[in-house]
Amino acid sequence: MARTQWDAIIVGGGHNGLVCAAYLAKAGRKVLVLEKRHLLGGAAVSEELYPGFTYSACSYVVSLLRPWIIRDLELPRFGLDMIPLESSFLPLPDGRSMCRWSDAALTREEVSRFSRKDAESLGDFSMAMSKIGRFVKPIIDSPAPEPASWNPKELVSLLRLGRHFSDATVDQMELRMKLLTMSAVDFLDEWFESEELKSPMSVSGIIGTFLGVRSPGTAYVLLHHYMGEIDGAFRSWGFSRGGTGGVSNAIANSARHFGAEIRTESGIERILLDGDKATGVVLENGDELRANQVISGCDPRRTFFGLVGREHLPEDFATSLSRYRFRGSSGKVNLALDRLPEFSCRPGDAHLRGDIAIAPSIDYLERAYDEAKYGTFSRRPYINIVIPSTVDSTVAPPGKHVMSCFVQYAPYDLAEGPSHWPEKREAFGDTVIDTLEEYIPDIKKIILHRHVLTPWDLEQEYGLTEGNIFHGELTLDQMAFQRPTSGWARYRTPIRNLWLASSGAHPGGGLMGAPGALCAKAMLEARTV
Amino acid sequence: MPRPTPFHPRTAELCTSLAYKEWAGCYAVCRYDTYHDREYYALRHQATLMDATPLYKYEVRGANAVDLLSRVMVRNFAKHKVGRVSYVCWCDRDGKVLDDGTVTKLDEEHFRVTSADPSLAWLERNARGLDVTITDVSREIAALALQGPLSRDMLRPVVGAALDDLAFFRAMPVEYAVAGRKVPGIVTRTGYTGDLGYELWMANDDALLVYDAVMESGAPLGLLPMGLDALDVARVEAGFVLASVEYTSARSAFIEKQKSTPYELAFDWMVQLNRGPFIGQDALVAEKQSGPSRRLVGLEVDWNEFEAIYEGFGLVPHLTTETCRLGVPLYQSGRQVGYATSRTWSPMLKKYLALGTVEASAANVGTKLEIEVTCEYERHLATARVSPMPFFDPERKKA
Numbered sequence: 001m002a003r004t005q006w007d008a009i010i011v012g013g014g015h016n017g018l019v020c021a022a023y024l025a026k027a028g029r030k031v032l033v034l035e036k037r038h039l040l041g042g043a044a045v046s047e048e049l050y051p052g053f054t055y056s057a058c059s060y061v062v063s064l065l066r067p068w069i070i071r072d073l074e075l076p077r078f079g080l081d082m083i084p085l086e087s088s089f090l091p092l093p094d095g096r097s098m099c100r101w102s103d104a105a106l107t108r109e110e111v112s113r114f115s116r117k118d119a120e121s122l123g124d125f126s127m128a129m130s131k132i133g134r135f136v137k138p139i140i141d142s143p144a145p146e147p148a149s150w151n152p153k154e155l156v157s158l159l160r161l162g163r164h165f166s167d168a169t170v171d172q173m174e175l176r177m178k179l180l181t182m183s184a185v186d187f188l189d190e191w192f193e194s195e196e197l198k199s200p201m202s203v204s205g206i207i208g209t210f211l212g213v214r215s216p217g218t219a220y221v222l223l224h225h226y227m228g229e230i231d232g233a234f235r236s237w238g239f240s241r242g243g244t245g246g247v248s249n250a251i252a253n254s255a256r257h258f259g260a261e262i263r264t265e266s267g268i269e270r271i272l273l274d275g276d277k278a279t280g281v282v283l284e285n286g287d288e289l290r291a292n293q294v295i296s297g298c299d300p301r302r303t304f305f306g307l308v309g310r311e312h313l314p315e316d317f318a319t320s321l322s323r324y325r326f327r328g329s330s331g332k333v334n335l336a337l338d339r340l341p342e343f344s345c346r347p348g349d350a351h352l353r354g355d356i357a358i359a360p361s362i363d364y365l366e367r368a369y370d371e372a373k374y375g376t377f378s379r380r381p382y383i384n385i386v387i388p389s390t391v392d393s394t395v396a397p398p399g400k401h402v403m404s405c406f407v408q409y410a411p412y413d414l415a416e417g418p419s420h421w422p423e424k425r426e427a428f429g430d431t432v433i434d435t436l437e438e439y440i441p442d443i444k445k446i447i448l449h450r451h452v453l454t455p456w457d458l459e460q461e462y463g464l465t466e467g468n469i470f471h472g473e474l475t476l477d478q479m480a481f482q483r484p485t486s487g488w489a490r491y492r493t494p495i496r497n498l499w500l501a502s503s504g505a506h507p508g509g510g511l512m513g514a515p516g517a518l519c520a521k522a523m524l525e526a527r528t529v
Numbered sequence: 530m531p532r533p534t535p536f537h538p539r540t541a542e543l544c545t546s547l548a549y550k551e552w553a554g555c556y557a558v559c560r561y562d563t564y565h566d567r568e569y570y571a572l573r574h575q576a577t578l579m580d581a582t583p584l585y586k587y588e589v590r591g592a593n594a595v596d597l598l599s600r601v602m603v604r605n606f607a608k609h610k611v612g613r614v615s616y617v618c619w620c621d622r623d624g625k626v627l628d629d630g631t632v633t634k635l636d637e638e639h640f641r642v643t644s645a646d647p648s649l650a651w652l653e654r655n656a657r658g659l660d661v662t663i664t665d666v667s668r669e670i671a672a673l674a675l676q677g678p679l680s681r682d683m684l685r686p687v688v689g690a691a692l693d694d695l696a697f698f699r700a701m702p703v704e705y706a707v708a709g710r711k712v713p714g715i716v717t718r719t720g721y722t723g724d725l726g727y728e729l730w731m732a733n734d735d736a737l738l739v740y741d742a743v744m745e746s747g748a749p750l751g752l753l754p755m756g757l758d759a760l761d762v763a764r765v766e767a768g769f770v771l772a773s774v775e776y777t778s779a780r781s782a783f784i785e786k787q788k789s790t791p792y793e794l795a796f797d798w799m800v801q802l803n804r805g806p807f808i809g810q811d812a813l814v815a816e817k818q819s820g821p822s823r824r825l826v827g828l829e830v831d832w833n834e835f836e837a838i839y840e841g842f843g844l845v846p847h848l849t850t851e852t853c854r855l856g857v858p859l860y861q862s863g864r865q866v867g868y869a870t871s872r873t874w875s876p877m878l879k880k881y882l883a884l885g886t887v888e889a890s891a892a893n894v895g896t897k898l899e900i901e902v903t904c905e906y907e908r909h910l911a912t913a914r915v916s917p918m919p920f921f922d923p924e925r926k927k928a
């Protein structure tokens with residue numbers, strides 16, 4: 001029997017694997033995507049876990065998806081359909097609340113009830129962030145610079161970045177340095193005085209990290225999350241119609257259109273090697289498939305220690321990879337609701353069409369982190385809620401709703417060890433619901449179904465090592481030319497013909513597509529495929 | 530959603546066009562009728578009443594109030610007497626304009642500042658260590674602009690004969706006679722129309738009483754309510770710049786080029802350099818010496834050429850009655866030397882006027898430039914001459 005020889009096999013049908021496949025297929029290459037689960041998308045997936053209710057099981061809002069990828073892969077034509085979030089709502093336990101709207105004048109109005117000065121500074125803050133964003137954008141839209149290289153091309157691109165820096169005014173330089181070194185809270189202190197504004201804003205600095213809002217270095221993460229808002233494509237965070245999986249499905253449809261083949265329920269057991277060269281994959285069912293190039297859409301630890309095997313790796317690479325931090329810190333609770341929840345501090349629904357933050361104060365957030373440091377989930381966690389059914393009628397039956405609760409902190413490393421998570425799962429879910437009850441008194445009465453994901457579940461079910469949502473913490477020391485390790489940030493790996501195209505590669509996690517697209521471009525440019 | 534000002538119950542009733550826009554978070558009437566012409570002519574022939582409440586307003590009090598304002602603004606307030614009002618701008622460290630507004634000295638240690646953008650944070654940041662308190666009274670104080678040649682006659686019955694002694698750019702405390710009683714407030718002889726006129730300040734609670742009293746007193750003389758469209762024509766005639774149109778605040782500029790200095794905006798007369806330190810001083814001293822690289826100018830478009838362009842298409846010239854804020858390039862002998870920011874037909878002067886910014890070498894009065902004119906989707910050029918400002922400057926303004 002003639003064995004098919006693929007130009008490239010992509011391990012994992014997460015959105016990055018699919019983006020990579022689409023770019024290669026579009027360039028005329030024969031590609032195959034192999035996904036372990038029965039659904040595509042990895043962490044960007046829609047799942048009907050309760051009849052009639054579609055959960056965005058993991059990732060729940062989209063903003064970072066690169067505009068050039070949307071254009072290149074013609075995603076709107078293949079089903080990409082985004083609905084903008086209208087607001088950011090902060091309920092407070094004392095009956096007050098603050099809502100930030102997409103309408104700046106309305107937001108100023110609300111914020112001025114807490115501080116007129118802060119209302120004034122909102123514009124200055126977004127101006128400052130836009131300016132920094134302009135500086136960061138070229139970094140996330142191109143391969144990581146390699147500072148150790150003497151290749152003239154590298155030097156030119158480094159110089160270009162250098163010029164970005166030197167063009168800046170003193171103020172801008174100062175701001176960038178602050179952003180790189182400060183904590184999210186300290187950084188926000190430079191603009192704002194009211195806790196009620198700073199607290200929900202600061203949480204962007206801790207998402208997916210095992211750090212607190214007062215930990216140095218979190219200011220940068222804040223920007224990473226702010227990028228979507230200043231990028232121009234959506235101008236803000238949005239829901240994907242039909243759930244986040246809609247994005248992955250659009251990418252998959254585009255890839256198929258360009259000729260890629262995609263198979264689900266096709267888990268890979270290991271990557272086939274011939275010496276230090278990858279030659280194909282072995283499926284869990286024992287089948288062997290050959291390819292000129294193998295691309296991993298899985299995180300670095302799973303790829304190298306799981307699918308390749310530590311013994312096949314150069315020692316220095318293996319050592320530095322073993323130091324790459326995952327430290328998952330978040331979980332998820334998805335709920336099917338009989339009706340729209342009512343917040344006691346602000347009845348009605350106008351403010352429920354965006355995201356809702358349970359982040360009443362900075363101390364609350366810091367306390368939540370304190371507990372996690374010692375290996376227990378927060379008794380009163382930070383929760384980021386969205387109710388996409390308020391604007392998307394396809395995800396729940398009429399009058400019913402789905403509520404997605406992103407929860408932090410839920411440390412992968414429980415004091416008793418991560419494998420004790422299954423027995424704590426329901427207690428974790430209860431904590432989240434009890435917390436919600438303080439704001440939505442009748443929440444328990446309207447829950448039809450609940451789906452709790454602990455970091456352990458994220459690892460076991462979705463293949464996210466240590467439950468880290470971004471394939472490794474998005475802290476500065478694990479970014480750019482250091483992602484996943486210094487010297488290997490250009491999608492190539494020490495195994496010849498094996499590439500890394502996932503969130504564990506530059507520019508990192510989130511529903512961005514950039515690692516997948518930049519990997520494909522690097523492969524095509526190097527004419528390896 | 531914008532919020533209504535205290536005058537909304539009255540203005541909403543009169544605003545038959547339903548044409549509003551948002552101004553500093555408030556509803557602001559663009560024009561009361563379908564066209565604003567009637568309001569414009571009332572302004573120049575009788576008088577008009579406009580709701581100016583959305584302006585940001587701050588009270589600055591304390592022993593160091595003078596020091597704070599002299600440090601933040603490009604003017605020195607040290608020798609100002611009580612009752613003086615000043616038009617002024619303020620800059621960042623680099624001498625780039627942040628905003629413009631007025632400062633009224635209400636008492637020895639008490640000033641009121643108005644501004645186009647929120648300025649509380651900026652004032653407070655620069656007040657550290659000074660004995661001043663700054664209060665944002667934007668939401669507590671309502672304001673009306675009563676402007677036009679008959680404004681004095683209309684206001685006198687409401688505030689008394691002392692009004693006749695109120696000089697240009699001066700303020701006085703008043704008691705408005707309303708519905709058989711008196712309510713306190715302040716009247717300043719200021720405005721944004723370049724005409725004789727007053728601005729009336731009062732507590733929100735008294736706003737409707739004062740509105741009714743002035744409307745009643747003015748009605749026999751032809752008083753009309755006026756919206757922002759007519760004002761926009763009048764302020765170009767008067768040569769007044771508008772923040773976010775003629776210039777971008779240094780706070781919201783994305784690039785250096787978008788920022789302006791007071792000299793570029795032709796605010797030379799208001800900058801007082803030789804005194805104690807103030808924000809932007811070093812940069813402004815340097816610029817004063819080298820001269821600004823560009824200047825704000827007034828322009829008069831050659832009507833014959835303008836007409837000829839339209840004639841070429843078999844059309845008669847057409848201009849909208851509103852001021853057009855769509856920027857167009859300005860050329861000198863074919864090379865672009867600047868841009869026009871506001872263009873308007875002046876019904877009083879019967880001239881097509883523009884405000885623009887040009888290279889300093891092209892800014893002298895009389896310089897012949899060309900302005901872009903788009904007719905039937907085709908681009909043409911017409912002569913535009915740099916002209917003295919204000920374009921419209923009646924004697925009654927200061928008399």
Ligand SMILES: Cc1cc2nc3c(=O)[nH]c(=O)nc-3n(C[C@H](O)[C@H](O)[C@H](O)COP(=O)(O)OP(=O)(O)OC[C@H]3O[C@@H](n4cnc5c(N)ncnc54)[C@H](O)[C@@H]3O)c2cc1C
Nearest residue numbers: 012014015016036042043059060061268463469503510511
């Ligand atoms: C709970 C949660 C909430 C999040 N919220 C957001 C959000 O709101 N917005 C945002 O932008 N980002 C969010 N993220 C992050 C974002 O979802 C991820 O960074 C991104 O989806 C990762 O995409 P990927 O393609 O790089 O990897 P993955 O999505 O992890 O894809 C890897 C794929 O490989 C498959 N796989 C694993 N092992 C094998 C094997 N042996 N054989 C075959 N296939 C295999 C997996 O099943 C998976 O499909 C969230 C993540 C989580 C977990």
